[in-house]
Amino acid sequence: MTPDFLRAVLDTLIPGEAAPAEAGLPPLPSGSAVIVDHASYAVQHADVLHAIATQAGGERAFAEAAEAARTSVLRSIEARQPEPFRALLTVLLQDYYETPAVLAAMGWRADPPQPRGHELSPAETTPLAAPARAN
């Protein structure tokens, strides 16, 4: 499979953001900007990737198609092969959302939850409001 085709699949599934969507945060990067090692998923998910290429009329045709056309192809494959498509998507989203740049773009830190833990908002330190009574 060609790198252009794999990048096109990635960037249709995970297009990223062109501009910051939230004040003070960078835009989400595209899938291909984050996931550079295509080899493993190209092998592991070869069948569904071939199906995508075939549906589009070839790898090059898919890579050169407009985003709307690529999206339409992927929707079609998702409907016909839901489990293989979901497996591919899961692997890609997993790699994507564990990337520090993506976590930062979503306003979350890259460090794992431990050992630092998190501070909850100072609002918690105010006295509890009197809870209402059950009927």
Add this chain to the structure above:
Amino acid sequence: LFQHARTAAAVAGKLVPCVNPAMHIEEDLVDVVVVGAGMGGASFCWRLSERAPKLRIVCLERGGWVDPAVMPAQRRDWQSANLHDWATSPNLRLKAFQQSLSADYPIDDSGSAFKPLMWNGVGGSTINWAAHFPRLHPSDFRTRTLDGVGEDWPFDYFELEPYYDANDAIIGVSGLAGDPAYPPKPARAMPPLPLGRLGKTAARGFDALGWHWWPVDAAINSIARDGRAACNNCGPCLIGCTTRAKVSVDVTHWPCAVAAGVELRTRSVVQHIEIQAGRATAVIYRDGEGREHRQRAACIVVAANGIGTARLLLASGLESPALGRNLMYHPAAYARGMFREELDGPAGPVGCAIYSHQFYETDERRGFKRGVHLQVTRENNLLQQALRLDPPWGREAHQLLRQEFRHSIAILVMAEDLPEPRNRVTLTDRTEADGLPGVTVSYSLSDHGRKSLDFGLNRAEEVLRAAGAYRVVRVPLAPLTGWHLLGTARMGRDAATSVTDRRGRCHAVPNLIVADGSLFPTAGAVNPGSTIGALAMKIADDLARDMA
């Protein structure tokens, strides 16, 4: 003569301690063998070892201890661990082809609306539970009498209450006394967990509607206690707790039980229980090296959860028409509200903020009996949230995730699951890798369950909007919520409709005892951990009296 007397007594239901340490007749003959080291088995062993310290008690656990150092909350791939070796479903863990620390067996859940979740090891599912620790209500013990549905328990709330209190004491509960939804409870050992922006925002919604809410009782340290740290709000309780701020019974009960003399044998997979002439005589188990052992005992106690217990008892040929039937999970659904303001994101114990029992008791005007539990939960990690979006890919997915992440509150609607014989655990005709028959769970959501969930979702949406949500998304059924495995060896008076008596003793084999959630005749609409622990302790006291 001694052996004959023991057998006769056991058949009559009066058990006699078999081992006098001063006069061992056979080294492998013990008083009590317990199968399973989760909440039921741990509570039972700890209590029995306190009440009857001379008894020789052996617990056989199919899995091992979990070292907190290997839990994924300290790894960069902690989010995806949830999909693989630390998935909540044993089937997903097995499918991941990774060496899980949980000693799992496959469960055919293709015919079940909810997927069973569990952990198989020392601590059982308390290793990866959310540690929300409510009690049943008094009415939950009398649903047949009060509402004409389900079954009454063979005892009431107040008979179990001292055991709830005793279990709370060893667990260490964070919470706030005075909840008007319950009879008075003793002061909680620790203050409630922080509510955070999320909890306070949700509370605002309940207050606006004049509905009950209360900080949850949580089996999580809100302050340092008993040599364990205070929770540092790291978030993902379901992948284990590296700081041990969250209770799991490998940390609380087992050290006490082992110090009291209970022998815990890990990596010991019980294959079957020998039953002869109405008496359980021994368990056959396989150790970590695959060697088989025969462990004789005067009394055998099974606490392997509502699926594992039924599987083992069925595989052992226990005859009871109710065995494996009446599986209850608690039907569950979610409503998720999106807020303009920033909330806490996936920080804080995921299942523990506040809850409401405004609609817990029966109100005939709703069109169904019994009620629902509304539980305000915290956000999941980013990856989990991204994976369950609709659609989960493309530009729209980014927009949806932006709206949701750090800006949402989910309210879990948990409904009372009425016992129905068609919902059941059965064996398959294949033998699994662990040497036991395969197991299938069949469960369909009843009309009662659907009505309850729909009612609860309506109320959840109301409260989210009252709290300020500008958009609410409903998840009408949440399949991966099958934590509560209940009812498959239920207690009762009639051997035709129940498996055990009020003391957990099997009607057909009185020295074969059940001590876990399988015993529940009805399930209420709250998390069962607290009740499983209390019930197992009560059964231990009953047995201690019998063996005195």
